[in-house]
Amino acid sequence: MSRLVVVSNRVADPRKPAAGGLAVALGESLQQTGGLWFGWSGTIVEDGPTGEGEMHKQQAGKVTLATLDLCREDHDSYYAGYSNDVLWPVFHNRLDLANFDAGFIGGYRRVNQLFARKLMPLLKEDDIIWVHDYHLIPLAAELRAMGCRQRIGFFLHIPLPPQIIMAAIPQHEWLARSLFAYDLIGFQAHQDVQHFERYVQNEAHGESLGDDMYRAYGQTVRCSAFPIGIDVDEFSALTHAKESRDMYDTMKREYSSRRLLLGIDRLDYSKGIPHRVRAFRELLANYPENRRSATLIQIASPTRESVDAYGDIRRELESLCGAINGDYGELDWMPVRYIHRMVARKRVPGLCRAAAVGLVTPLRDGMNLVAKEYVAAQDPADPGVLVLSRFAGAAEEMKEALLVNPYDVHGTAETVQQALQMPLDERRARHQKLLQRIRDHDVHWWRRTFLSALEGMPQVRD
Incomplete structure (x- = not known):
C-alpha cells in the first residue's frame, strides 16, 4: 500500500477530537499507511538569516506531522494577501472585494516553492500526494519542476468561479496551467466541474477528452466532483x-x-x-x-x-x-x-x-x-x-x-x-x-472515492 502524504495550509493531529471530521477522516488513511501530513505550523516568526522559518516534526501515532514556520512577509503576502484577498473573494464571485496587489502573487508563489523544496526530501518513490485547497494551487507544478513524479491529487474545498470571473484574475492563466500539473482534481460540485470545463475550452483552448479527462497546456488531467461529507x-x-x-x-x-x-x-x-x-x-x-x-x-x-x-x-x-x-x-x-x-x-x-x-x-x-x-x-x-x-x-x-x-x-x-x-x-x-x-456520501466515502481514483491514475505522466 502506498504511503499517503497530505499537504494543506494547516496541520492537525488526527487523534484529537478537536481536530474535526476532516482531520479524523484523513487520519484513517494516514495511520494505515504510516503517512505524512505537511503544512504551515501556524507560527509567524521574524525574518531569520535565511528568510525561512524552521521545520518541525512530531509523531502522532504512526503519522508524521511536518510543519514549517513562516516569516511575517511570506505570511502576509501568501496567506493574508493572495489566498484571502484575491482567491477567496474571486472564487466566491466577489470581484469588488479582491485586492489585486501585484506583490501578493510573488509571496504566494514563493511560499509554494518553499513548501515544495521542504517537502521533496521527505517523499518516497511510491507516495500518493493529496494537496488541499486554494492556498496551494501551484504546489504540484513546483514539485514537478523539482523532479517529483509521484501521483498528486488536488481538492478544492471552496467553489470554482465561472470562466468569466476566473479570467478577471490578472494571473489566471498561470493558476490554470498549475492545475494541469496534478493527476486528479476534485471539486465539491458538478457545477464546479462545468466551470472548469468551460475555462479549459474557452480560455486555455484545450479540450474535453471524455471520461472526466481534459487536455490543455500539453498536459492531461482528470477532473471530477467529489462532494465532501461529514462523519x-x-x-x-x-x-x-x-x-x-x-x-x-x-x-x-x-x-x-x-x-x-x-x-x-x-x-x-x-x-x-x-x-x-x-x-x-x-x-x-x-x-x-x-x-x-x-x-x-x-x-x-x-x-x-x-x-x-x-x-x-x-x-x-x-x-x-x-x-x-x-x-x-x-x-x-x-x-x-x-x-x-x-x-x-x-x-x-x-x-x-x-x-x-x-x-x-x-x-x-x-x-x-x-x-x-x-x-x-x-x-x-x-x-x-x-x-x-x-x-x-x-x-x-x-x-x-x-x-x-x-x-x-x-x-x-x-x-x-x-x-x-x-x-x-x-x-x-x-x-x-x-x-x-x-x-451514503459521508466523509469516509469522500476519502475512499478520491484516493481510489488517484491511486488508479498512471504514475508516469505524459
Whole structure:
C-alpha cells in the first residue's frame, strides 16, 4: 500500500477530537499507511538569516506531522494577501472585494516553492500526494519542476468561479496551467466541474477528452466532483452526549413557547447573513402570527476582523439585528438573538436538534457542512426543516431541503414560512431521504472515492 502524504495550509493531529471530521477522516488513511501530513505550523516568526522559518516534526501515532514556520512577509503576502484577498473573494464571485496587489502573487508563489523544496526530501518513490485547497494551487507544478513524479491529487474545498470571473484574475492563466500539473482534481460540485470545463475550452483552448479527462497546456488531467461529507455516526453520537443534551434541554426550557430558527456561520461576506436577517424581518412583517412565537438565533463566529470587509459586515449585522429587536421586540421576547463568538462543537448538535428550521443560506459556498450537520442532529420522529441556498454546493445533493435564492429576500421569507407550516409527515419524509443521502456520501466515502481514483491514475505522466 502506498504511503499517503497530505499537504494543506494547516496541520492537525488526527487523534484529537478537536481536530474535526476532516482531520479524523484523513487520519484513517494516514495511520494505515504510516503517512505524512505537511503544512504551515501556524507560527509567524521574524525574518531569520535565511528568510525561512524552521521545520518541525512530531509523531502522532504512526503519522508524521511536518510543519514549517513562516516569516511575517511570506505570511502576509501568501496567506493574508493572495489566498484571502484575491482567491477567496474571486472564487466566491466577489470581484469588488479582491485586492489585486501585484506583490501578493510573488509571496504566494514563493511560499509554494518553499513548501515544495521542504517537502521533496521527505517523499518516497511510491507516495500518493493529496494537496488541499486554494492556498496551494501551484504546489504540484513546483514539485514537478523539482523532479517529483509521484501521483498528486488536488481538492478544492471552496467553489470554482465561472470562466468569466476566473479570467478577471490578472494571473489566471498561470493558476490554470498549475492545475494541469496534478493527476486528479476534485471539486465539491458538478457545477464546479462545468466551470472548469468551460475555462479549459474557452480560455486555455484545450479540450474535453471524455471520461472526466481534459487536455490543455500539453498536459492531461482528470477532473471530477467529489462532494465532501461529514462523519454522520460521530455527529449523531455527539447529539446524544451530555454537553449536547444539556444544550437541547436548555433551549427547550428557555424557548418553551417559541419556535427556533438557527443560523451557524463564520462572519464572512460569503455566508449571506444580512440577507437572512432581512428575510426574517420580512417574515415577521408579512406573517404576524410569527411575532412572539419565532426566534432567530444567529451565531456568527469571528473571522479576519482586521479586514475592512469583515468589519463592515459586522457593523451591518449588528445594526440590522438591533433594528428588528427595536421594532418588533417585547419585554419577554427578542426576535433575534445574535451571538458573535464561537460555540463549542460539542454543544452544536443540541442547538441544531432544538431548531425547527435550519437556515443555511450562503451567497456562495463550496459545500457547507452545517447543512449536513443540521440533518444529522434531528430527531427522526419530529425533525426540523432545512432551508438551503441553491448556491451552496450541498444543494446538488440535498434536493429534499427547501432551496432558496438568498438574494431574493421576499422569496426566502416565503420559504421560511413554508418550513414553519410544514406537516409532520412531510418533514419526516424529507428528513429520511436527506439523512440517507448524507450517510451514503459521508466523509469516509469522500476519502475512499478520491484516493481510489488517484491511486488508479498512471504514475508516469505524459
